Amino acid sequence: MAKINHNNYLDVVDNMWTSAKEKGIMHINSEEQSFNGEKFRIKGRDLINFGTCGYLGLEIHPDLIAGSIELTKKFGTQLSMSRAYIRPPYIQELEELMSQVFDGNKVICYTSTSNAHISVIATIIKPDDLIILDQQVHFSVQFPCKNAKLLGTEVKMVRHSNYEMLEEMIRENYNKYNRIWYMADGVYSMHGDLPDTTILKQLLNKYPKLHLYFDDAHGMGWAGKNGAGYIYEQLGVNERIVIISTLAKGFGCVGGTAIFADSEMYRRTDIFGGPLSYSHPLSPASAGAAIASAKIHLSNDIYTYQAELRDLMHYMNGCLKEKNLPNISSPDSPIYFIGSGLNKVTRNFVHRILQQGIYVNTATFPVVPNDKSGLRFTLTRHNTKADIELLTDAMAYHLPKAIEEEGDCVERVYQEFGFHLKKKANNSLIKPINNSNLVVEEYTSIHDINPADWDCMFQDRGNISHSGMRAMEEIFSDNEKPEENWSFHYIIVRDKAAKVILATFFTGAIYKDDIVAPENVSKQIEEVRKADPYYLCSKTLAMGSLFCEGDFIYQDTQHPEWRNSVNCLFDFVSKTKKEIKATTVIFRDFEKESILTQIIEEEGFAKMRMPNTNVIQNPKWETPDDLMALIKSKKKRDNIKQYAIRNLDKFEIKIKNEITDKEAILYFNLFENVKKANYSYNFFQYPAKMPEILSKYKEWEFIEISLKENNQLVAVVFSYVGDHHYCPLIVGLDYNYIDSHHVxxxxMFQMVKRGNDLNKKITYLGLTADFEKQKYLALTIPTWAYLKVDETYNLELIESYSNVG
Known part of the structure; x- marks a missing residue:
């Protein structure tokens, strides 16, 4: 089957961050002519800096500036030479000083922490090793692990800081691999939480094959002896622990470091460590600043700076507690995360704080789950206690304002993050308001809905007429396998005069989370599903169903109550999600942006690309020659003639509405062939009773394609016939005849011909095989869905499968 265009993780990031940029809360240009760490100048205003990671404020320390200038004067702006040839004296001096910071352990310095990870992972990891990534380990660690996977190293992922899951994975794989590497952060950059080093010590003692690999970039400087970082203070390094740290952030300059206790690991990396050898070393300016910072770290000054920051952290923690703000960060790190819930609330919240003259960061999906976004800020020695009071006062005032302004409930948001809201006498919470102008009807079966009412809205939208929905409910009910049983949820919103303003339906089902992942990813995941059928699957509430595609929502956007009807829709979705215990919600299939899709995005849903859909607005033709005359491209005409029209006399074509039990089995087997061969749109198999049930409904027909030479059934098309449209939804094929007879x-030709013969205005050719359908004048239409997940583990794990052949 032909490939389709897939949603990409980066596309989701692009959509979310582009929206944040347009709202002025990300990708902001600053205007200051000099920087002392205290303030940014943005749009002509000075904003207090609570966003940078120079925790100790060393980036403006006079010794670092002087060191940078001195070495630049001595050695110029760069040494354009690989370290494999020459290691300049300032790099030698820096690495010797950094070794002293880490108690004599070997240190290699890089131009960045990301380069350090690329270098070290490529050098020390072997094909007979196993890498276990923490879900939230920094992207700079995950990226080189993909390259390791290409070279044969197995890479797995555990939920964030889930040590039971980690130990279970260690036990399951212990005898399969030479070494097992757990890769994690020393201080996690989003929530500022810390790994449990006590448990990790126990695991190290229990499992001799276990090795630890840490990115402790956010722990450097402000924590530990000599400012060597949180992980070095707690665990140190040895033959089974490698630490990658940084010369940036708390250290005050630019660059990365790798710290080794294992002399052979150090030697191999130093001899040829990827970018260590094929890219430039640190510039004299960067090295000069780093040398000065290293000397500070080896002096008593470092403990004075650490104590000053700890004092500010203690004061910040007290203010946040006093203001009862939903701070979900560790009190032991200078990174803070204030939960605000929906993306639209967070954007409102951050914008309000920016307007107050305070710069903070935004944290939204996909970095955090859709409904658990928030305001992230960092604390540095540049800040004062007065700054802290100003920030916490502003957050305490503006967080409930932002929540209420965006139509959410303060109490709900606090509960979402595990906090109890301390109510005050004047604190009014948003409560659901019963709109007396609207009547909301909810159903769990199409049988309870008047057929005329439903068909008035949906009879010409694919196979979702009243009859089509009856067939669907019958197919996906009373089956043995849980994935073959769906729940159906209908909503109709009317005004007081009974006029319909909005209507749609959702299905609750078990989805494969890789449904629109690249085929090579789904193939890898399906191998795991042979032993674990529900691996990377989620209970999902989705608009429409996996047995139809198209426009699933009826709406009267001109009605004065339309916006309120959309609120009713979101209330319905929220309630239904809880009732069926779904963890994922999807709105689909939208062909273009609209007011509704904008509202959906504002509710925290992430826009993602779906497969294209293909539609023929049928021009009437009598003979194949007439069809050829309509197709302007000679290449397309020749292809259709060669592979379809010239072979017409080889096939027997029958149109059937009723089929025998034997035919139902044959039809399903042909469809199963296609399903097993096609990973491009990956979902669970339909129930085997599907053909038999469809034959009971007069709107459904089957195009049966057999070979005249031997009466062999080689293809079948399951099609829904509407009043004005034709919808061939399912294709079954005998793959033994794909190449020899081009079945x-x-x-494809017979689908198009049948829609024409029935004189239908539109033929819906559905998903996949865009190029083949375009030959018949099909209009290929991009479609999008909008996704919300309770947590991001499955999505991140699926992403970790990418870039692998």
Whole structure:
């Protein structure tokens, strides 16, 4: 089957961050002519800096500035030479000083922490090792692990700081691998939480094959003896612990470091450590600043700076507690995360704080779950206690304002983050308001809805007429396998005069979370599912269903109560999600942006690309020659003639509405062939009773394609016939005849021909095989869905499978 365009993780990031940029809370240009760490100048205003990671404020320390200038004067702006040839004296001096910071352990310095990870992971990891990534380990660690995977190293992922899951994975794989590497952060950059080093020590003692690899970039400087960082203070390094740290952030300059206790690991990396050898070393300016910072770290000054920051952290923690703000960060790190819930609330909240003259960061999906976004800020020695009071006062005032302004409930948000809201006498919470102008009807079966009412809205939208929905409910009910049983949820919103303003339906089902992942990713995941059928699957509440595609929502956007009807829709979705215990919600399939899709995005849903859909607005033709005359491209005409029209006499074509039990089995087997061969749109198999049930409904028909030479059934098309449209929804094929008889191309021709013969205005050709359908003048239409997940583990794990052949 032909490939389709897939949603990409980066596309989701692009959509979310582009929206944040347009709202002025990310990708902001500053205007200051000099920087002392205290303030940014943005749009002509000075904003107090609570966003940078120079925790100790060393980036403006006079010794670092002087060191940078001195070495630049001595050695110029760069040494354009690989370290493999020459290691300049200032790099030698820096690495010797850094070794002293880490108690004599070997240190290699890089131009960045990311380069350090690329270098070290490529050098020390072997194909017979196993890498276990913490879900939230920094991207700079995950990226080189993909390259390791290409070279044969197995890479797995555990939920964030889930040590039971980690130990279970260690036990399951212990005899399969030479070494097992757990890769994690020393201080996690989003929530500022810390790994449990006590448990990790126990695991190290229990499992001799276990090795630890830490990115402790956010722990450097402000924590530990000599400012060597949180992880070095707690665990140190040895033959089974490698630490990658930084010369940036708390250290005050630029660059990365790798710290080794294992002399052979150090030697191999130093001899040829990827970018260590094929890219430039640190510039004299960067090295000069780093040398000065290293000397500070080896002096008593470092403990004075650490104590000053700890005092500010203690004061910040007290103010946050006093203001009862939903701070979900560790009190032992200078990174803070204030939960605000929906993306639209966070954007409102951050914008308000920016307007107060305070710069903070935004944290939204996909970095955090859709409904658990928040305001992230950092604390540095540049800040004062007065700054802290100003920030916490502003957050305490503006957080409930932002929540209420965006139509959410303060109490709900606090509960979402595990906090109890301390109510005050004048604190009014948003409560759901019963709109007396609207009547909301909810159903769990199409049988309870008047057929005329439903068909008035949906009879010409694919196979979701009243009859089509009856067939669907019958197919996906009373089956043995849980994935073959769906729940159906209908909503109709009317005004007081009974006029319909909005209507749609959702299905609750078990989805494969890789449904639109690249085929090579789904193939890898399906191998795991042979032993664990529900691996990377989620209970999902989705608009429409996996047995139809198209426009699933009826709406009267001109009605004065339309916006309120949309609020009713979101209330319905929220309630239904809880009732069926779904963890994922999807709105689909939208062909273009609209007021509704904008509202959906504001509710925290992430926009993602779906497969294209293909539609023929049928021009009437009598003969194949007439069809050829309509197709302007000679290449397309020749292809259809060669593979379809010239082979017409080889096939027997029958149109059937009723089928025998034997035919139902044959039809399903042909469809199963296609399903097993196609990972491009990956979902669970339909129930085997599907053909038999469809044959009971007069709107459904089957195009049966057999070979005249031997009466062999080689293809079948399951089609829904509407009043004005034709919808061939399902194709079954005998793959033994794909190449020899081009049966798929013949099936495509017969679908188009049947829609024309029935004199339908539109033929819906559905998903996949865009190029083949375009030959028949099909209009290929991009479609999008909007996704919300309770937590991001499955999505991140699926992303970790990418870039692998």
């Amino acid at each position: 798929y191309k013949q099936a």
